Every structure is written in structure tokens, then in C-alpha cells.
Amino acid sequence: MNKITYYSFHIEGDDLCEVEKFVTRFNIPAYKDDYENIMSVVRHMGTCTGAGEHYFRHERAAEALPPPYRSGNVRLYCSRVSPDIVILGNGCVKTAQKVQQSEDCLFHFEFMNALSRQITERIVEGDLRMFNRQLEGNLHFKIGDCYE
Amino acid sequence: MSKIFEDALNALPAHAMERAAMSLEVADRIHAILEKKGMSHRDLAQALGKSESEISKWMRGTHNFTFDTIAKINMALDAKLIYVPKARSVKQGDGRLAKSDATVIPIKPLKSATGLSDTSQQWSLYREVGNRAATVPLTLNRN
Numbered sequence: 001m002n003k004i005t006y007y008s009f010h011i012e013g014d015d016l017c018e019v020e021k022f023v024t025r026f027n028i029p030a031y032k033d034d035y036e037n038i039m040s041v042v043r044h045m046g047t048c049t050g051a052g053e054h055y056f057r058h059e060r061a062a063e064a065l066p067p068p069y070r071s072g073n074v075r076l077y078c079s080r081v082s083p084d085i086v087i088l089g090n091g092c093v094k095t096a097q098k099v100q101q102s103e104d105c106l107f108h109f110e111f112m113n114a115l116s117r118q119i120t121e122r123i124v125e126g127d128l129r130m131f132n133r134q135l136e137g138n139l140h141f142k143i144g145d146c147y148e
Numbered sequence: 149m150s151k152i153f154e155d156a157l158n159a160l161p162a163h164a165m166e167r168a169a170m171s172l173e174v175a176d177r178i179h180a181i182l183e184k185k186g187m188s189h190r191d192l193a194q195a196l197g198k199s200e201s202e203i204s205k206w207m208r209g210t211h212n213f214t215f216d217t218i219a220k221i222n223m224a225l226d227a228k229l230i231y232v233p234k235a236r237s238v239k240q241g242d243g244r245l246a247k248s249d250a251t252v253i254p255i256k257p258l259k260s261a262t263g264l265s266d267t268s269q270q271w272s273l274y275r276e277v278g279n280r281a282a283t284v285p286l287t288l289n290r291n
Binding site: 001006008016017019020023024027036037039040041042043044045046048049052054055 | 149150152153156157160161164165167168169172175176179
């Protein structure tokens with residue numbers, strides 16, 4: 001990937017990082033179109049275009065990569081730190097118009113929002129720096145009461 | 149890079165990649181034209197008679213554009229979203245040759261045509277191909 005450095009986050013004690021959970025869950029025939037569309041956008045941005053702001057769906061402090069416009073409700077939550085640094089999270093199937101009413105999405109939505117806010121705070125305070133498409137500094141986060 | 153993630157990206161079918169690339173390129177093109185013309189998504193939406201939220205969905209790069217949609221956007225933006233190269237261009241002429249019309253044909257140095265008895269009166273233009281003399285259908289008369 002010569003345009004974007006993709007990060008994901010690894011919850012302590014889990015076998016897979018969050019984007020690996022997304023791949024494992026959605027790379028099945030039932031979600032084929034949605035999954036391939038999202039992952040193709042991830043790859044194309046990473047190799048060709050960079051993370052243009054207009055490619056993302058804004059989800060409060062975080063972002064999400066969109067499912068196909070006319071069908072499918074799969075979301076991949078992420079945090080666009082800069083045009084060349086993107087943190088990929090896990091995804092979900094959105095079952096209601098509002099994410100707050102979608103049980104599958106709510107956790108991932110809130111988790112990525114909390115992470116995005118902490119990243120922004122650390123960048124502002126100087127605990128995190130962006131250099132040469134990399135994040136440098138403290139990359140350990142404590143989110144909520146359960147996750148560190 | 150995570151092996152699972154890398155394998156997943158490498159396993160994507162070519163047509164899915166092409167589809168994503170094309171849709172993002174169209175979204176980029178609209179974005180660039182809007183910026184150049186100082187137009188907002190709302191302006192484009194109004195010109196197309198659509199809601200702003202629908203235009204924003206197009207900008208996310210996953211909308212399946214139809215020729216109908218593209219034609220309407222072309223009209224609304226007064227610009228071409230997609231250029232299709234023509235197979236060949238036909239230039240309108242005015243019946244006169246210009247320098248730009250010249251076609252260079254590699255011709256060996258002129259020699260008198262073989263088999264012509266009166267070379268003082270007629271000259272043939274020909275070129276040699278291997279050992280054979282190939283004439284072109286042109287005879288020059290010396291004045």
C-alpha cells in the first residue's frame with residue numbers, strides 16, 4: 001500500500017484484530033457483494049488514491065466505508081486520521097435506520113468513535129505524531145470500562 | 149500487514165476492483181468539477197432536482213451510475229464526466245493540401261525506370277523492394 005498506512009486495533013486477549021474479525025465474518029457468500037465492494041474501495045484507496053474525505057461516510061467522530069448504495073447494509077467502521085493514515089475497525093450489518101437502534105452496529109460504532117476521539121486528543125496534546133505515513137507515540141488505549 | 153487482511157485484499161476479484169476504481173474515479177471527477185465551478189452538492193442537487201443527501205451518496209463512490217444519470221450530470225455541470233476516445237477521427241478538409249497533411253514514404257534514390265525506351269522524355273518514380281523494382285502509378289514528364 002503506497003498511499004495509505006492502514007492500522008487496526010487489537011483488543012487484549014482476542015485472537016484477531018478488529019479488521020481481521022470483519023474479514024472473517026463477512027467474507028462469505030451471503031455478504032459477497034457488500035464485502036467485495038468495501039474491500040475493493042479499501043484496496044483502491046490504499047494503492048491509488050489515498051483516503052479522500054469524500055470517500056467516507058461520517059459517523060460522528062469516526063467514519064465508515066459505505067455499503068453499496070442500492071443494496072446491502074454492511075458497514076466497516078474506521079477512523080480517517082489523515083489522507084494517508086486510516087484505522088480500520090470491525091463492521092456490522094445495519095438493521096435499522098439509526099445506528100442506536102441497530103444492536104449489531106452500536107458497539108462497533110461507539111468503540112470507533114471513542115478511539116477516534118482519543119486519537120485526536122493525543123495528536124492535539126502531542127502524545128501522538130504523524131510522520132512518514134506512520135503514527136508515532138503511545139498507541140495503547142483504554143476505552144470504556146472493559147477494554148484497554 | 150496482517151496476513152488475513154493481505155490475503156483478503158489479494159483475493160478480491162478483478163471486476164470488483166475495476167468497479168470500485170471506476171465508481172471512485174467518477175466521484176472524484178464530480179468533486180473536482182464542483183470545486184472548479186465553486187458549486188456545492190446542494191447546487192448540483194438543485195440542478196438535478198434531487199435531494200442533497202442523494203448527491204452525497206453518489207460522492208461516496210459506491211453509486212451505480214447509469215448513462216441516464218451521467219447525461220443529466222453532464223448537463224447540470226456543463227462538463228463531460230466521462231470521455232470515450234473515438235476509434236478514429238475524420239478531419240474536415242477544404243480541398244487543399246496543407247503541410248500537416250504530408251505523409252512521408254521512404255523512397256530509395258530515384259533511378260530511371262527499367263524497360264522504358266525513351267528515358268529522356270519520361271521518368272518513372274519507383275522504389276526498390278529487395279531485388280525488384282516496384283513502380284508507383286506516377287509518371288513525370290520532363291518539360
